[in-house]
Amino acid sequence: MSDVEAYPQSMFSLTNHEIFVLTAHHEGRDNGQVATWIMPATLVPDHPRIAAILSPQNYTHELIALSGRFILHMLAAGQHQLLPRFGLHSGRDRDKFEGMNVWRTPTGLPVIEGCCGWAECRIVTSLNAGDRIVYLADIIAQELQAGCTPLRKRDAFAVQPEDVRIALEEKHRIDGERDRAFIRTFEE
Numbered sequence: 506m507s508d509v510e511a512y513p514q515s516m517f518s519l520t521n522h523e524i525f526v527l528t529a530h531h532e533g534r535d536n537g538q539v540a541t542w543i544m545p546a547t548l549v550p551d552h553p554r555i556a557a558i559l560s561p562q563n564y565t566h567e568l569i570a571l572s573g574r575f576i577l578h579m580l581a582a583g584q585h586q587l588l589p590r591f592g593l594h595s596g597r598d599r600d601k602f603e604g605m606n607v608w609r610t611p612t613g614l615p616v617i618e619g620c621c622g623w624a625e626c627r628i629v630t631s632l633n634a635g636d637r638i639v640y641l642a643d644i645i646a647q648e649l650q651a652g653c654t655p656l657r658k659r660d661a662f663a664v665q666p667e668d669v670r671i672a673l674e675e676k677h678r679i680d681g682e683r684d685r686a687f688i689r690t691f692e693e
């Protein structure tokens with residue numbers, strides 16, 4: 506099992522999240538990041554809405570905050586190479602889409618091909634917890650690839666080359682230490 510668990514000594518170490526990539530676009534700039542803290546946020550069938558917990562330190566977040574929109578992609582088994590591409594570095598330092606096939610929604614957002622599904626999301630509200638921002642976003646367009654098997658975190662880590670896996674684990678640790686400076690405690 507990978508070392509990249511938020512709380513290794515707790516029941517959350519038993520989870521095995523699907524891997525998502527969020528892409529964003531604002532005034533000619535594109536970027537994307539890996540995210541796992543994503544979930545449905547309403548039961549109302551004709552008003553789909555999701556919750557996403559994002560770091561405001563990420564470049565992707567900068568574009569999302571400016572545009573109010575993003576595309577959520579659920580990665581498919583076999584797309585494990587997208588984990589380091591979108592989750593190990595910042596788009597401030599490189600073009601994460603280089604050499605990839607993407608198409609654009611009418612709103613200009615980049616959509617990655619070959620995923621289990623994608624959803625265009627428009628932010629409706631947020632909670633700023635300092636280290637993370639909890640977004641609620643309405644799904645305004647979406648597509649599902651029937652019969653697709655999602656890529657899950659443990660499988661995605663298990664097939665990475667060792668140096669990549671170690672680099673991902675180290676980034677996770679460093680990001681956690683970085684976030685100490687930002688987390689809000691909300692005590693009275």
Ligand SMILES: Cc1cc2nc3c(=O)[nH]c(=O)nc-3n(C[C@H](O)[C@H](O)[C@H](O)COP(=O)(O)O)c2cc1C
Pocket residue numbers: 536537538539540541542543558559560562563564565566588591592593594595596597658673
């Ligand atoms: C398995 C995995 C899960 C992640 N989950 C999240 C997440 O839920 N929210 C988040 O903000 N960042 C998450 N990240 C971290 C970002 O993907 C990572 O910091 C990325 O490099 C940010 O890139 P950017 O600066 O180009 O936006 C995750 C990374 C990995 C490897």
